[in-house]
Amino acid sequence: MRGGLGKTFAVLSAVGLLAVSACGNSDDSGGGGNAGTDKTVTVFTWWADGGEKAGLDGMVSVFKDKCKDYTFENAAVAGGAGSNAKQVLSNDLAAGKPPSTFQAHAGAELRDYINNGQVDDVSNLYKEFGLDKAFPQSLIDNLTVDGKIYSIPANVHRANVVWTNPAVMKKANLDATKAPASVDAWIADMEKLKAAGVKAPLSTSKGFAQLMVLEVVLLAELGPDKFTGLWNGETDFNGADVTAALEKYKKILTFTNVDREAVDWPDALGYLNKGQSAYFVMGDWVAAQQLADKVPDTAYTYWPAPGTAETFQYLADSFTLPTNGKSPEGTKCWLEVVGSAEGQKAFNLKKGSIPARSDAVVTDYPKYQQTAMADWKSKKVVPSCAHGAACTLGQSDTILSAIGQFSGKPDIPTLQKALASAGKPS
Numbered sequence: 001m002r003g004g005l006g007k008t009f010a011v012l013s014a015v016g017l018l019a020v021s022a023c024g025n026s027d028d029s030g031g032g033g034n035a036g037t038d039k040t041v042t043v044f045t046w047w048a049d050g051g052e053k054a055g056l057d058g059m060v061s062v063f064k065d066k067c068k069d070y071t072f073e074n075a076a077v078a079g080g081a082g083s084n085a086k087q088v089l090s091n092d093l094a095a096g097k098p099p100s101t102f103q104a105h106a107g108a109e110l111r112d113y114i115n116n117g118q119v120d121d122v123s124n125l126y127k128e129f130g131l132d133k134a135f136p137q138s139l140i141d142n143l144t145v146d147g148k149i150y151s152i153p154a155n156v157h158r159a160n161v162v163w164t165n166p167a168v169m170k171k172a173n174l175d176a177t178k179a180p181a182s183v184d185a186w187i188a189d190m191e192k193l194k195a196a197g198v199k200a201p202l203s204t205s206k207g208f209a210q211l212m213v214l215e216v217v218l219l220a221e222l223g224p225d226k227f228t229g230l231w232n233g234e235t236d237f238n239g240a241d242v243t244a245a246l247e248k249y250k251k252i253l254t255f256t257n258v259d260r261e262a263v264d265w266p267d268a269l270g271y272l273n274k275g276q277s278a279y280f281v282m283g284d285w286v287a288a289q290q291l292a293d294k295v296p297d298t299a300y301t302y303w304p305a306p307g308t309a310e311t312f313q314y315l316a317d318s319f320t321l322p323t324n325g326k327s328p329e330g331t332k333c334w335l336e337v338v339g340s341a342e343g344q345k346a347f348n349l350k351k352g353s354i355p356a357r358s359d360a361v362v363t364d365y366p367k368y369q370q371t372a373m374a375d376w377k378s379k380k381v382v383p384s385c386a387h388g389a390a391c392t393l394g395q396s397d398t399i400l401s402a403i404g405q406f407s408g409k410p411d412i413p414t415l416q417k418a419l420a421s422a423g424k425p426s
């Protein structure tokens with residue numbers, strides 16, 4: 001336990017040091033403090049439980065096979081979307097104690113680590129591992145800062161998804177296979193559910209989950225281009241169209257569970273599965289959690305959030321090579337696994353996401369991921385702020401604190417002012 005947080009810190013595998021590594025060259029000392037002597041690869045994530053851990057375990061199984069010279073050490077810190085992990089990581093980095101590698105979102109979130117000089121350029125590894133050809137150019141562009149790339153993506157997740165409980169929707173004679181056409185139509189359905197005795201038609205949880213609800217409302221109401229512009233300064237957060245969207249968000253919050261500030265996303269998903277809510281806005285790691293919890297896929301449906309069917313709001317989990325991290329050669333082996341077809345398959349089959357690589361075989365994946373793969377190719381792609389594709393860590397902090405305040409005291413001018421002050425990423 002550190003800093004009051006439950007830090008899972010377990011050595012999951014120990015393997016023979018004499019075995020020949022499938023990756024890397026152990027006499028290249030890189031930038032690591034203990035290079036050449038320390039064979040332990042400490043992997044920092046927030047994937048401590050359930051479907052998220054199952055995904056990590058999948059990646060680890062390939063690492064154990066391909067990187068036999070090295071030992072995996074799990075440094076996961078529990079808490080949805082890194083709500084606890086990011087602070088722990090920031091403290092460790094500031095104290096000069098980086099893990100061997102850490103999870104970070106592809107896109108704006110990486111900028112903080114880059115600007116602080118906490119991650120190394122891994123562009124050379126893209127060439128070495130053939131990743132420059134394996135990933136879609138659009139994703140590579142998103143990862144590139146001043147001509148350099150600082151992480152390797154493991155997946156692509158979709159954020160603008162609503163998960164439903166058909167049995168609950170039936171109470172108001174609603175068809176769970178069809179998404180309402182707009183935010184207004186969705187609000188009307190929530191009214192019907194409330195009238196039918198469902199106290200909290202939409203379950204949600206603290207922090208990032210509420211930001212995800214706000215984001216899908218903004219996306220639906222403003223459209224993809226204006227929505228994307230919110231996070232890079234091209235769309236005015238003070239506009240009347242944003243105010244109108246915030247009114248709808250405020251209304252939607254009245255349909256949510258009153259304990260939303262006290263629970264994390266797996267609890268809110270539990271409310272859906274237990275029949276206490278009809279809807280849950282959450283990324284497609286839910287597919288993995290349902291699998292881990294053995295919830296049959298007949299018990300729920302999913303659709304793009306109302307009014308956002310033509311867009312794929314994306315985020316990507318990626319892994320870094322921290323400056324002066326331990327065991328840089330072992331870390332490179334981890335990164336090779338992260339980018340490989342085998343590693344991405346083992347990870348994504350369990351994680352609910354789809355491979356970042358373009359060469360995945362669609363029929364290898366469960367039904368949900370097959371639909372996500374098709375949509376990733378055909379829909380308009382927009383970034384997620386809550387999950388670092390569009391927003392820096394600094395922007396997220398400002399926005400999340402405004403969201404929390406709004407949850408307690410829903411005042412639109414205060415929220416709008418705070419959102420506008422988050423500005424565009426520096």
Ligand code: GAL
Nearest residue numbers: 052079080081082285317387
């Ligand atoms: C996101 C992350 C996902 C999933 C989710 C919930 O930030 O990208 O992989 O872990 O948080 O914890």
